[in-house]
Amino acid sequence: MVAAAKTRDNSTAGNTKTILLLPLGDFPKSDASLLLQRLRAVCDNVRLLPAEPIPRSAWYNPRKRYRADSLIQWMARRAGSGQVYIGITAQDISTTKNGHADWGVMGLGFQPGKACVASFHRLHARNRQDEFFKVAIHELGHTAGLPHCPERTCFMRNAEGGNPTGEEKEFCKNCREKLVAEGWRL
Numbered sequence: 001m002v003a004a005a006k007t008r009d010n011s012t013a014g015n016t017k018t019i020l021l022l023p024l025g026d027f028p029k030s031d032a033s034l035l036l037q038r039l040r041a042v043c044d045n046v047r048l049l050p051a052e053p054i055p056r057s058a059w060y061n062p063r064k065r066y067r068a069d070s071l072i073q074w075m076a077r078r079a080g081s082g083q084v085y086i087g088i089t090a091q092d093i094s095t096t097k098n099g100h101a102d103w104g105v106m107g108l109g110f111q112p113g114k115a116c117v118a119s120f121h122r123l124h125a126r127n128r129q130d131e132f133f134k135v136a137i138h139e140l141g142h143t144a145g146l147p148h149c150p151e152r153t154c155f156m157r158n159a160e161g162g163n164p165t166g167e168e169k170e171f172c173k174n175c176r177e178k179l180v181a182e183g184w185r186l
Contacts, residue, residue, distance in 0.1 A: 017082055017083070017084055017182075017183065018045040018046075018047060018082055018083050018084070019039060019043055019045060019046045019047070019083075019084050019085075019086060019140065020047055020049055020079070020083055020084065020086070021035065021036055021039065021046060021047065021048045021049060021086055021088060022049045022051075022052060022075065022085055022086065022088065023048075023049070023050075023051035023052070023088050023089075024051070024052060024053075024054045024071070024087045024088065024089040024091070024117075025051070025053060025089055025090065025091055026051075026090065027051060027088055027089055027090055028090070029051075031088075031120070031128075031129065031132070032048055032051075032088060033048070034129055035088065035129075035132065035133060035136060036048045038133045039133075039136065039140075041185075042137070042184055042185055042186060043140075043184060043185065044185065054066055054071070054089065054091060055070075055071070055074050057070060057074070058070035058071045058074065060094060060102060062102070063094065063102045064092075065091065065092035065093060065094050065102075065104070066089070066091050066092070066093050066094070067093070067094060067095065067102075068093040068094060068095045068105055068107070068108035068117050068119075069095045069096070069108065071087050071089075071093070071115075071117045072087075072108060072109070072110060072115045072116060072117055073115075074115075075087055075114075075115035075117075076110075076113065076114040079114040083114065084113075084114055084115065084116075084140065085114065085115040085116070086115070086116050086117065086118060086136060086139065086143075087115070087116070087117040087118070088117075088118055088119075088132075088136070089117065089118075089119045089120075089121075090119065090120055090121060091119060091121060092104060092119065092121045092122070093105055093107075093108070093117060093119045093121070095108050104122065105119075105122075105159075106118065106119060106120075106121075106123065106135045106159065107119065107135040107136065107138065107139040108139065109138075109139035109140065109141070109142030109143050110142065110143065111142040111143070111145055111146065111147060112142075112143055112144060112145040113142065113143045114143065115143070116139035116142060116143050117139065118132065118135045118136040118139050119135075120132045120135075122163065123135070123163070123165075124163070127165070127166070130165070131163070131165040131166075134155055134165040134168050137155050138155050138156060138157075138168075141155060141156050141171070141175065141179065142156075144178075144179060144182050144184070145178070146175055146178060146179070149172055149174070149175055151172040151174075151175075152167055153167060153168060153169040153170070153172070154168065154170070154171055154172035154175055155168050155170065155171050155175070156171065156172070156175050170186075171186060
């Protein structure tokens with residue numbers, strides 16, 4: 001988010017959102033720390049919270065994975081004014097999509113919203129950290145109100161059931177302008 005002047009109470013003028021990075025389950029601390037560093041490059045206010053167990057209420061027993069929409073609702077209820085949660089997990093997550101009751105996803109974010117979730121369960125091991133950052137920043141873009149973007153190299157591109165993170169390079173001009181207006185430092 002935009003580097004803005006600090007006020008006396010140490011908050012940032014023009015950037016009232018705080019991103020709360022919440023590791024869920026046995027998420028590796030080293031991966032959480034790396035994502036924290038990368039998110040701080042584009043957002044002034046990112047805090048890493050202590051890891052928490054994944055709520056059993058999000059478990060979808062027929063497919064043995066967690067419901068992303070349930071996790072988002074759980075985190076959104078906890079979010080205070082000016083806070084956005086991003087749950088990060090190594091577990092498989094899913095949502096209802098295109099007539100499928102349980103569609104596996106890399107991440108999910110409501111547009112706009114107070115929470116999103118990203119999982120590295122479906123990512124390639126050799127590029128996992130880079131791909132995970134792109135999934136996380138994409139879902140945070142949704143919470144800031146961005147829809148999917150038709151530009152193939154934009155972080156807001158629709159995955160369309162695949163993993164296009166290898167083609168994504170940055171936010172396109174249109175998405176970048178909207179995020180900068182929201183206070184992102186891009």
